[in-house]
Amino acid sequence: MKKTMTGHKAVAEAMRQIEPDVVAVYPITPQSEIAEYYAQYVHDGLVHTELVPVESEHSAMSACVGAAAAGARVMTATASQGLALMIEVVYIAASMRLPIVMALANRALSGPINIHCDHSDAYLARDAGAVHIFAESAQEAYDWMIMAQRIAEHEKVRLPVVVNLDGFTLTHSVQVVEPLPDEEVKRFVGEFKPLYPLLDVDNPSTWGPFAMPDYYFELKRAQQAGMEEVPAVFLEVQEEYRKLSGRPYRGFFEAYKLDDAERAIVIMGSTAGTAKVVVDELRKQGEKVGLLKVWLWRPFPREEVVKALSHVDRVAVLDRALSFGNMGALYLDITSAFVHQDRRPGFVNYIYGLGGRDTTVDHIHQVFEELESARPGELRYLGLRE
Amino acid sequence: MSQLKTWRELPVGGVIPGGATPEANKTGSWRSERPIWSEEKCIQCLQCWLHCPDDSILIKEEKVTGIDYEHCKGCGVCAGVCPKDAIEMVPERGE
Amino acid sequence: MKEIRWHGRGGQGAKTVSQILAQINLREGKHVQSFPEYGPERSGAPVRAYNRISDEEILIHSGVYHPDISVVIDETLLDSENPTEGLSPKGALLVNTKRSPEEVRKLTGYSGEIICLDADKIAQEAGTGFPNVPMLGATVAVLGTDPKLAEEELKETLSHRLPPEVVEKNLQAFRAGYEAAKGARDVPA
Numbered sequence: 001m002k003k004t005m006t007g008h009k010a011v012a013e014a015m016r017q018i019e020p021d022v023v024a025v026y027p028i029t030p031q032s033e034i035a036e037y038y039a040q041y042v043h044d045g046l047v048h049t050e051l052v053p054v055e056s057e058h059s060a061m062s063a064c065v066g067a068a069a070a071g072a073r074v075m076t077a078t079a080s081q082g083l084a085l086m087i088e089v090v091y092i093a094a095s096m097r098l099p100i101v102m103a104l105a106n107r108a109l110s111g112p113i114n115i116h117c118d119h120s121d122a123y124l125a126r127d128a129g130a131v132h133i134f135a136e137s138a139q140e141a142y143d144w145m146i147m148a149q150r151i152a153e154h155e156k157v158r159l160p161v162v163v164n165l166d167g168f169t170l171t172h173s174v175q176v177v178e179p180l181p182d183e184e185v186k187r188f189v190g191e192f193k194p195l196y197p198l199l200d201v202d203n204p205s206t207w208g209p210f211a212m213p214d215y216y217f218e219l220k221r222a223q224q225a226g227m228e229e230v231p232a233v234f235l236e237v238q239e240e241y242r243k244l245s246g247r248p249y250r251g252f253f254e255a256y257k258l259d260d261a262e263r264a265i266v267i268m269g270s271t272a273g274t275a276k277v278v279v280d281e282l283r284k285q286g287e288k289v290g291l292l293k294v295w296l297w298r299p300f301p302r303e304e305v306v307k308a309l310s311h312v313d314r315v316a317v318l319d320r321a322l323s324f325g326n327m328g329a330l331y332l333d334i335t336s337a338f339v340h341q342d343r344r345p346g347f348v349n350y351i352y353g354l355g356g357r358d359t360t361v362d363h364i365h366q367v368f369e370e371l372e373s374a375r376p377g378e379l380r381y382l383g384l385r386e
Numbered sequence: 387m388s389q390l391k392t393w394r395e396l397p398v399g400g401v402i403p404g405g406a407t408p409e410a411n412k413t414g415s416w417r418s419e420r421p422i423w424s425e426e427k428c429i430q431c432l433q434c435w436l437h438c439p440d441d442s443i444l445i446k447e448e449k450v451t452g453i454d455y456e457h458c459k460g461c462g463v464c465a466g467v468c469p470k471d472a473i474e475m476v477p478e479r480g481e
Numbered sequence: 482m483k484e485i486r487w488h489g490r491g492g493q494g495a496k497t498v499s500q501i502l503a504q505i506n507l508r509e510g511k512h513v514q515s516f517p518e519y520g521p522e523r524s525g526a527p528v529r530a531y532n533r534i535s536d537e538e539i540l541i542h543s544g545v546y547h548p549d550i551s552v553v554i555d556e557t558l559l560d561s562e563n564p565t566e567g568l569s570p571k572g573a574l575l576v577n578t579k580r581s582p583e584e585v586r587k588l589t590g591y592s593g594e595i596i597c598l599d600a601d602k603i604a605q606e607a608g609t610g611f612p613n614v615p616m617l618g619a620t621v622a623v624l625g626t627d628p629k630l631a632e633e634e635l636k637e638t639l640s641h642r643l644p645p646e647v648v649e650k651n652l653q654a655f656r657a658g659y660e661a662a663k664g665a666r667d668v669p670a
Binding site: 096204226 | 391400404
């Protein structure tokens with residue numbers, strides 16, 4: 001049944017249906033209401049989760065690591081500075097191959113301090129070893145939270161998964177969401193089968209041991225192997241979810257009117273929706289434009305992106321965070337995927353929407369217009385007062 | 387030294403199933419001084435066993451029987467807490 | 482697609498009625514969005530909230546810049562908040578005021594439809610004291626939404642958080658707001 005709800009509520013609903021054993025969370029704008037809703041569910045007895053109201057995000061992720069190693073299904077949520085504070089433990093969670101699912105209400109990192117959306121927090125966690133998925137809408141955030149659980153816990157993967165949803169734009173706005181029935185979600189996520197759970201006292205194990213130069217390298221390579229398993233598992237889980245929900249999840253990214261496109265935009269998050277509106281408008285005028293909306297950002301689907309974009313003449317890659325001293329991170333992902341291709345589009349990089357700067361239909365029109373004449377390799381700023 | 391494992395042979399997440407790695411890790415060679423236990427002076431108060439940070443006081447039927455030199459790092463805590471000077475630290479001069 | 486902008490002050494319930502309107506529109510089968518102007522909430526400070534209502538799926542995620550309807554819950558915002566900014570000349574301006582539409586037109590220079598109602602008085606008479614619900618009623622009238630359906634949704638959602646007698650007062654306030662707006666123009670029910 002279709003309901004109106006905020007992105008917060010959509011994420012909290014997915015969490016309620018999944019009903020993890022442990023949620024350790026510290027509130028931070030614009031994530032707070034996820035924590036608040038979940039605390040209410042626990043209080044009301046709707047879930048049997050152990051809610052750990054920690055004193056910081058560093059502790060939140062630490063409690064998640066401990067609980068997951070003990071054998072619990074674990075979830076958390078944070079944003080911006082919260083992620084910055086917990087980041088060292090995110091690396092540890094990934095290296096210990098703990099399937100912790102985290103909603104990240106994307107918010108700009110300080111400074112200057114700002115509570116609004118950009119993707120600098122996600123970019124901070126890019127190399128931490130977690131899987132990153134981006135949602136376009138509250139509905140997608142709900143759906144990805146459920147799929148994330150299965151991807152994270154898959155025996156070949158065993159990695160934390162971060163579900164990114166744009167702060168305020170998705171978290172605080174009421175949208176139409178159609179949740180699945182509780183029992184279907186429960187059946188879909190199934191039972192969590194922990195590996196070497198610490199609470200299995202008859203079979204003790206050592207977690208997080210020190211690794212010297214003789215083993216550190218091998219352990220990191222093994223971690224990368226977990227990441228390498230993600231694409232196949234992602235598609236498998238996605239297909240099962242597509243059949244369950246009837247919603248069109250197909251592939252690592254959504255290729256929107258891209259088949260015959262001459263100009264295209266690559267983007268992640270909620271602004272993809274605004275860009276689709278512009279693609280539709282321009283298509284009506286006979287212009288061959290399209291959009292590639294990235295769902296799976298880490299691991300990055302290099303080969304598939306090449307296949308999807310190689311026929312396009314001009315591509316604008318839109319990054320919602322700066323990578324100081326270089327082009328945007330998504331731009332580098334895309335262009336490096338093309339480095340050995342003879343046929344490749346001319347790429348332009350746009351930095352947009354920092355600190356909650358609104359990106360409008362007019363801005364996207366501007367990108368498509370400028371793409372005609374822009375010099376490939378250029379770094380531009382969208383919606384900035386020059 | 388045993389053959390080092392390749393990355394494909396490692397358990398997920400660097401976990402050591404079975405745990406108890408200190409047993410396999412012989413730390414006795416770290417010692418510069420070795421504790422010598424005197425059965426005659428010992429009153430079996432077990433203070434040394436309580437305080438040993440490396441679980442290296444050997445016990446049988448609640449009585450001290452000796453010292454595990456494979457793991458004892460020679461910290462001297464046992465000698466320090468012994469009320470009867472039944473443990474004496476002597477310099478290591480190789481085995 | 483229709484876009485609505487609400488002007489209120491923190492604590493007056495602009496965001497709340499915006500969300501309830503979204504629920505009403507969903508109930509009539511529309512696609513909806515409702516969002517406040519994002520920022521730290523401050524009691525008494527001017528706040529804005531927005532609605533999008535469409536027969537098709539709403540993909541756009543940017544702010545609302547050219548609303549079809551602007552609803553002013555607090556008349557003191559007429560000067561400071563420029564509620565006609567970007568407002569479609571074919572749209573409507575709804576104001577909680579004792580003033581006449583002519584006076585408001587003079588004040589704002591808006592050329593489209595102007596609907597004035599004394600929502601404060603309606604709220605006082607109904608015993609709720611909050612002008613947001615009468616303004617919701619007025620907005621439902623301007624949108625041409627079935628008032629019965631709107632009332633059902635309002636009743637259901639308020640019943641989750643308010644005792645029955647307070648819900649009833651709010652329904653009265655809603656109806657009075659609806660009728661006042663309907664009376665101020667020719668709106669098919």
